[in-house]
Every structure is written in C-alpha cells, then in structure tokens.
Amino acid sequence: MSLTVSNITKTFTKFAALSNVTFEAEPGEFLALLGPSGSGKTTLLRLLAGLDQPDSGAIAFDGEDFLQLNARERRIGMVFQSYALFRHMTVADNIAFGLTVRPGKERPSKSQIKAKVDSLLKLIQLEDLGKRFPAQLSGGQRQRVALARALAIEPRILLLDEPFGALDALVRKDLRRWLRRIHDETGVTTVFVTHDQEEALDLADRVVVLKEGRIEQIGKPLELYRDPSSAFVFEFLGxxxxxxxxxxxxxxxxxxxxxxxxxxxxxxxxxxxxxxxxxxxxxxxxxxxxxxxxxxxxxxxxxxxxxxxxxxxxxxxxxxxxxxxxxxxxxxxxxxxxxxxxxxx
Amino acid sequence: MTASAPAQPTNGVPENFTPPHPSLHTNRVLPGFKVSLGFTIAYVSLIVLIPLAALAARPWEHGWAGFWSVLTDGRVLASLRLSFTTAGAAAVLNLFVGTIIAWVLTRYKFPGVKILDAFVDLPFALPTAVAGIALCTLYATNGWVGSLFAPFGIKIAYTPIGIFIALVFVGLPFVVRSVQPVLADFDAEVEEAALTLGAAPWQTAIRVILPGLAPALLTGFSLSMARAVGEYGSVIFIAGNMPYISEITPQLIIIKLQEYDYAGAASVGLIMLLWSIVILAIINAAQMWLFQRGRA
Known part of the structure; x- marks a missing residue:
C-alpha cells in the first residue's frame, strides 16, 4: 500500500515546476512536503491528486498506475488551504457529498450515510453543528469539516495543501496535534504540504524538502535537523x-x-x-x-x-x-x- | 472612598453620558454618511419615487369606478396576461440559454471568444426599433426564418411567438452579464474538491456550481423579465398588435394616449406597476433566502 513517485517532471510555460522528483511513502506514513513558495510542493500534491498531469515520470499506489486514473477514480482525500467547502450545503451535507454522488449501486443507503456522517462529526468534535452552514463556522471548524469530507470517502491517501495556512497561530498548533491524532487513528497514508518548517518537523514521520522543483533532502525530522545535507536545508529549518x-x-x-x-x-x-x-x-x-x-x-x-x-x-x-x-x-x-x-x- | 463621594469620571467621560443622536453617532470608517445618505434619498425621490407617485395620482379623474372599468376591461386583461406571460417565458428561456452562453464564454478558450463576448451586448446597444424591424423581416412568412416555418402552418411574426422572440432577444444580455462574473470568480478549488470526492462533471455542475450561481441567476432572471415587461420598440413591429391576441400592455398605453385618454393610460400603467412590484418582491424574497443560506 505504498505510494511511489518516480522521476516526475512537470514544466509550466517556460519554467520547470518539478524536475526529476522521486520519493516513496510507506503505508500509513505521514509525509510532509516542505519548501518555500515556488518550490513546487503544491504542484506535486496536485499531480498526486490527479488535478494536473506530469510531463514525464510515474506515480503508483500499491502497484497500481495512478497516472491511468483521473482525479475521480483515484479515491484520494484532498484538503485545500481555502477549505473549498460547498457554501450552500450544511456541514452534514458537505461531509456526505462524496458518498451521495456515488452511482446507485455503490452508494450506501441513507441510514448508512447518516451513520457515517455522525461518526465523522464526532471525530472532528462538531457533533452539534451538522445543520449549520459553513459560513456560520470559524476557520478552524471549517477546516475540520473539510477534513471530515475528505475522510468520508475512506481515501487511499489523504492530501493536505497548507491546510492551516489561513488560521492563526494558536488554532494552528491545536489543529496540528489533532490532525496527527486523526492520522494515527485512521492510519491513512498522508501527504501534507507546508512552508512552515516547525509544522513539518512537528507533525511528519518524514519530511521531503523541496527547492526550485528538486528534492533537496528527505529524512526524519531529527535527521534533517541534525544532519542537513545542504546550506539550503540548514537555513530553511530554522x-x-x-x-x-x-x-x-x-x-x-x-x-x-x-x-x-x-x-x-x-x-x-x-x-x-x-x-x-x-x-x-x-x-x-x-x-x-x-x-x-x-x-x-x-x-x-x-x-x-x-x-x-x-x-x-x-x-x-x-x-x-x-x-x-x-x-x-x-x-x-x-x-x-x-x-x-x-x-x- | 466613602459612599457619599460622587462617582469619579473614568477617562474624562462623565458617568451616565450618552452621545446625542446615538443612531447617527457611531464611528464610521468613511466620512460623509449624513451627506451621502441625504443625497441618495433626495435623488431616488426625484428620479424614481416622485414620478411613480404622479403615476399613482393620475388615474383617479373618473374616480374609482373609472379605474375599475379599466382594470376589468377584457382587452386590458388580455394584454396584461400576454405581456407578463411572454416576458416570463422569455426570461425563463434566457435563464437557460444565457447561463450556457456565460459558461462557454468563461470556461472555454477558443479563437473569437472575445468577439462572441462583444456580440452578447448587441441587444443592449441596438436601438430597439431597429431590432424590431430586423426581427420582423426575418420572421415574417416570407422572411429567411419565417419561410421555413410557414409550410407547417406556423406563423411567427404577428403572433405571440413573435413577441416572445423579440423579448428573448432584448433580455439575453441581462442573464449573461449577471452570471458571467460570478462564474468567472467561482473558486476552482471548490470544483476540484467535488472532483476528488468522486463527483461526475454533471453532478458538480448541478450540485455545486448551479447552487452557487443561484443569486446571480435570480438577478439575471429578474432583470431580463423586467426589461421584457416594459419592452416596446422591438415588439410592436413583430407583434401585429391585434387586440386580445398580440397586443402588449405598453402598446395599449400608447393607444390610450393617442386617444387622449390620459387617465385610462395611467390606470393601465399603475396596474402594470403594481404587478411588477409584486413580482420583484417575490424575487427579492427568494434572493434574501438564498443569501442567508449562503453566508448567514
């Protein structure tokens, strides 16, 4: 059940967003993609999600060629920095969306969906807010709903794009711990994009440091900190x-x-x-x-x-x-x- | 401090102090609230409310009975029914077609998209009488389009169908221009979220994008309908203006004016105004409901 990314190259008009990126995520691993803006980390995440296509290279999950599947078929859970919640739907409807859009045969029954939504609301500690609309929630609560919505489809991989970027420092720290706990409970392989080195070192099992579309170093947080391979990594980490x-x-x-x-x-x-x-x-x-x-x-x-x-x-x-x-x-x-x-x- | 000592003012503000005119005394970021509010009220009164009040005052020359006789006149009722149903039907068609056009203009890149975009405004820019003559020529039984339908016994010009076509023509830009900016600003990540959750494109369109567009759709619909109800220039050429069949209310008002029946014309105008207010109120209520759901 591991995610393998090999020799991924992606060029936007005139500049190389990613060149020759290769890494692997172990089953259940929590991986952070860390880099300054413009380092290609979000581009990489979008390639994993199937929202963009690489120019060359391969992405495989559990031996299956991901590039042959589109974003709908990959069954990945994506959480965006902007939350990207459906504003006109209640919290419960947002969470249920991924289940209710399934074709008739695969769609769970109404009571099953409701049970799933209830358990997820409990997981994100918003049991009483299922009937609210996203606009009636705080930023931190919205991001929790976005995470629950992504988890509802029981994703094979969870992808998070700077999920706490728009939140203030205290809420961020709180959600960070909470996200790690959710990850440990669900055991889903998670790839997390951030430009905040503290967040990456604090949360991830391993960190992939990106610079100008290339991998600078991959390692456990402590390894990176004790044994940086380049001046860039040393400077970026603190x-x-x-x-x-x-x-x-x-x-x-x-x-x-x-x-x-x-x-x-x-x-x-x-x-x-x-x-x-x-x-x-x-x-x-x-x-x-x-x-x-x-x-x-x-x-x-x-x-x-x-x-x-x-x-x-x-x-x-x-x-x-x-x-x-x-x-x-x-x-x-x-x-x-x-x-x-x-x-x- | 003893109990009898007078309360000390804090921050130099005496206790029990209340600012004069509390409602107009709040701290605002932008200055000039009173001046701009006064100007707005005066302007709206002068340009909108006073003329409408004059219209409301005019029909009573022959008293309530005179107004009532106009109100219950079969020809007036037929024209109102025609005006509002054709305008409503045209707005409904414009709602669908206009949304599709706005979609194409915002979502696809193709050569000529800018030109197509500019064409949408033509019904705005064209003098309505010119449009009327053009449509009439096109849809008459010997016109390009009209001649295609004539063999099947379908007459377009000089029937309510012709009126409907003219109203579709003049109302189209309102829907396109209301929906287009909202669609262009629609958060791409929201669509991508729907995609990654497994939604098919049509499910994303119906369940995610359309509800997000609802307020703009409603605005486009009401503008298109309002324009169509009041449209005169482009309709009279193609309508045929047969009483009870293809005579729109604005045309009836003109006829009454030409007969020097000012009170009658004002009566019909007032009835039209009241109907329009009722319809606008319903649309606004729907819009507020949508708005509250969206952001509360």
Missing part, C-alpha cells in the same frame, strides 16, 4: 548565523580560536561557517568574536540576544538564563563563541 573562517579538517579556525565543525562536502580553506542561535556562548573575557550587544530579549525560557560584530555582521543567539548573561544590556561588548558550526560545499 534561525541561523553565518561567520567567515578557515576550514581545517574537522574544525573551523576563526583566527585565535577554533570550533568543531560538521563538514558536508566542503574542502579545506576559506569557508562560511553556519551555526544555530543556541549553539553559542557569550562571555566577557573568554574566546570568541568581539561583538556589541544590540538588544536583549529576556522574555521566555531563553534569553535572546542580538549582537553586532566589528564588520557590521548581525548575529542572533539564545542562551539559558545564567550568571554570565543575566546582567547583559544593550551597548555592552562581549565575546561570541560558536560551539558547533556547519560547513557546506
């Missing part, structure tokens, strides 16, 4: 800083002090070292770049600093609240020491 140094073997020399480096295909010599805000230390007298404190944000679990080097380079760092950092204020001069850096080819 806040980061850059500093120039000299790569020697497995450490970077910053002139006066050196720092252990994770090297990805880079040769010795002048290099750009990248590091995360929390892989740093600041001190008044220890080793490091001399930097000026631009701002101190003490709120939250961590202390966040904005620092500026002599060359004008701005760094963003995070530290535990401790002795060394507690009395820092804007205007101070301190030394910034990265504790772990990445060097990419």
């Amino acid at each position: 806040a980061n800083n850059q500093a120039a140094g000299t790569l020697r073997g497995s450490s970077v020399d910053f002139g006066g002090f050196s720092v252990p480096a994770i090297v990805k295909g880079a040769a010795d010599g002048t290099a750009v070292a990248r590091f995360r805000p929390f892989d740093t230390q600041v001190s008044r007298s220890g080793p490091g770049f001399p930097v000026k404190v631009l701002s101190v944000l003490p709120a939250g679990a961590n202390l966040r600093l904005e620092l500026q080097g002599a060359d004008g380079q701005v760094y963003e760092t995070q530290h535990a609240h401790d002795q060394e950092t507690s009395d820092l204020k804007a205007g101070d001069t301190v030394n910034l020491l990265p504790t772990k850096v990445y060097v990419f080819a």
Whole structure:
C-alpha cells in the first residue's frame, strides 16, 4: 500500500515546476512536503491528486498506475488551504457529498450515510453543528469539516495543501496535534504540504524538502535537523548565523580560536561557517568574536540576544538564563563563541 | 472612598453620558454618511419615487369606478396576461440559454471568444426599433426564418411567438452579464474538491456550481423579465398588435394616449406597476433566502 513517485517532471510555460522528483511513502506514513513558495510542493500534491498531469515520470499506489486514473477514480482525500467547502450545503451535507454522488449501486443507503456522517462529526468534535452552514463556522471548524469530507470517502491517501495556512497561530498548533491524532487513528497514508518548517518537523514521520522543483533532502525530522545535507536545508529549518573562517579538517579556525565543525562536502580553506542561535556562548573575557550587544530579549525560557560584530555582521543567539548573561544590556561588548558550526560545499 | 463621594469620571467621560443622536453617532470608517445618505434619498425621490407617485395620482379623474372599468376591461386583461406571460417565458428561456452562453464564454478558450463576448451586448446597444424591424423581416412568412416555418402552418411574426422572440432577444444580455462574473470568480478549488470526492462533471455542475450561481441567476432572471415587461420598440413591429391576441400592455398605453385618454393610460400603467412590484418582491424574497443560506 505504498505510494511511489518516480522521476516526475512537470514544466509550466517556460519554467520547470518539478524536475526529476522521486520519493516513496510507506503505508500509513505521514509525509510532509516542505519548501518555500515556488518550490513546487503544491504542484506535486496536485499531480498526486490527479488535478494536473506530469510531463514525464510515474506515480503508483500499491502497484497500481495512478497516472491511468483521473482525479475521480483515484479515491484520494484532498484538503485545500481555502477549505473549498460547498457554501450552500450544511456541514452534514458537505461531509456526505462524496458518498451521495456515488452511482446507485455503490452508494450506501441513507441510514448508512447518516451513520457515517455522525461518526465523522464526532471525530472532528462538531457533533452539534451538522445543520449549520459553513459560513456560520470559524476557520478552524471549517477546516475540520473539510477534513471530515475528505475522510468520508475512506481515501487511499489523504492530501493536505497548507491546510492551516489561513488560521492563526494558536488554532494552528491545536489543529496540528489533532490532525496527527486523526492520522494515527485512521492510519491513512498522508501527504501534507507546508512552508512552515516547525509544522513539518512537528507533525511528519518524514519530511521531503523541496527547492526550485528538486528534492533537496528527505529524512526524519531529527535527521534533517541534525544532519542537513545542504546550506539550503540548514537555513530553511530554522534561525541561523553565518561567520567567515578557515576550514581545517574537522574544525573551523576563526583566527585565535577554533570550533568543531560538521563538514558536508566542503574542502579545506576559506569557508562560511553556519551555526544555530543556541549553539553559542557569550562571555566577557573568554574566546570568541568581539561583538556589541544590540538588544536583549529576556522574555521566555531563553534569553535572546542580538549582537553586532566589528564588520557590521548581525548575529542572533539564545542562551539559558545564567550568571554570565543575566546582567547583559544593550551597548555592552562581549565575546561570541560558536560551539558547533556547519560547513557546506 | 466613602459612599457619599460622587462617582469619579473614568477617562474624562462623565458617568451616565450618552452621545446625542446615538443612531447617527457611531464611528464610521468613511466620512460623509449624513451627506451621502441625504443625497441618495433626495435623488431616488426625484428620479424614481416622485414620478411613480404622479403615476399613482393620475388615474383617479373618473374616480374609482373609472379605474375599475379599466382594470376589468377584457382587452386590458388580455394584454396584461400576454405581456407578463411572454416576458416570463422569455426570461425563463434566457435563464437557460444565457447561463450556457456565460459558461462557454468563461470556461472555454477558443479563437473569437472575445468577439462572441462583444456580440452578447448587441441587444443592449441596438436601438430597439431597429431590432424590431430586423426581427420582423426575418420572421415574417416570407422572411429567411419565417419561410421555413410557414409550410407547417406556423406563423411567427404577428403572433405571440413573435413577441416572445423579440423579448428573448432584448433580455439575453441581462442573464449573461449577471452570471458571467460570478462564474468567472467561482473558486476552482471548490470544483476540484467535488472532483476528488468522486463527483461526475454533471453532478458538480448541478450540485455545486448551479447552487452557487443561484443569486446571480435570480438577478439575471429578474432583470431580463423586467426589461421584457416594459419592452416596446422591438415588439410592436413583430407583434401585429391585434387586440386580445398580440397586443402588449405598453402598446395599449400608447393607444390610450393617442386617444387622449390620459387617465385610462395611467390606470393601465399603475396596474402594470403594481404587478411588477409584486413580482420583484417575490424575487427579492427568494434572493434574501438564498443569501442567508449562503453566508448567514
């Protein structure tokens, strides 16, 4: 029951939306397609849904050639960012739609449909709102209805196109957990498109990182985070800083002090070292770049600093609240020491 | 603070303060509410309400009895029946054909689509009398189209069928132009959702798209019908204007005016106006019902 995508290429007039995309989703897997806008992730999802056709390549599900089936025949559940609910139908009618449009022989009886709708309303925790119209629901509720509508046809794959993109941060986080729970309950293979790295890392079993129509890296969230294959993946997965140094073997020399480096295909010599805000230390007298404190944000679990080097380079760092950092204020001069850096080819 | 101390105003606003004219005093984003409302009411009164009031005042020269005699006159009743049924039938046909044309214009790309689009407006632009003469020539028993039907004993010009054709002609753009923008803006993802849920194209059209178009369809229908009820220029040439058979109400009003029967003409006009108001009210009620279902 696995989904196999091989060598998919899709070109729109003049620009390649996808080139040579190959990946596989295990049965029941929750896969995220992550990338900035224009990376081709939505195009890829539409190809999986059958709403567009690739120029070349193959898509198969459980050995069956998906490209021979149109969107109607694939039995996939699609959830759109815009919800795409039927405005003139009640919530219950929206959910039942995929069952009521089936031809006579395959259509479940009215009571079966009603039972299915009721169980789905329960699943999305909107038991009492079946008679409402979509306009009478909040954004989060609408997206839950859209998901229930997609699940009603017992899809072979569930496809979600930035489903939480139009919602505010709190609702988004809530729905994220809830979506994962639904996935674990139903066990349906799910492909989820997002540009939000936090969402992808939080939700997915594996993440496919896309850049300009090509797969940059595929891996489990932690793998991607610990072992990014390129500067693009490293930068896309979170806040980061850059500093120039000299790569020697497995450490970077910053002139006066050196720092252990994770090297990805880079040769010795002048290099750009990248590091995360929390892989740093600041001190008044220890080793490091001399930097000026631009701002101190003490709120939250961590202390966040904005620092500026002599060359004008701005760094963003995070530290535990401790002795060394507690009395820092804007205007101070301190030394910034990265504790772990990445060097990419 | 002791109980006897006077309540302290908060934010400098004394307690129990109510703004004067609360209904006109709300904070609005756009200024000029009062001025624009005043202008709108004055303008609508001047252009629409006062002339209609004058029409309502005019028929009573011969008292209620005079009005009643016009109202119950068989020729008047026949003309009203003809006017409203042909206008209604033409609007119904326009509703179907106009929707199909709007669909073709918005959904398909083909050479000449822009030209076809422009042709739809011709009935708007053409002087109605010109249209009337053209239709009359075409559908007369010796005309291009009329001669095709004549052998079967079907007469088009100078019968209610001719009136119907003229009204279809003048009413068509109203449906197309009401439906077209809504159809063009229709969320493609909603259709795609229906498709992925397994709906056949006809099921998507009937169950998803048409209900979404309903308000626009109703608008197009009512505009088309309203235009058809009042249409005069294009109809009189093709109608034949035979009393009781192919005489429309506007024609009857003209005849009464030519006989210097102003009160009679105004009576017929008032009856027409009342009928139109009733029909518009029904359509508006239906529209509000649809609107509330759609967004509540």
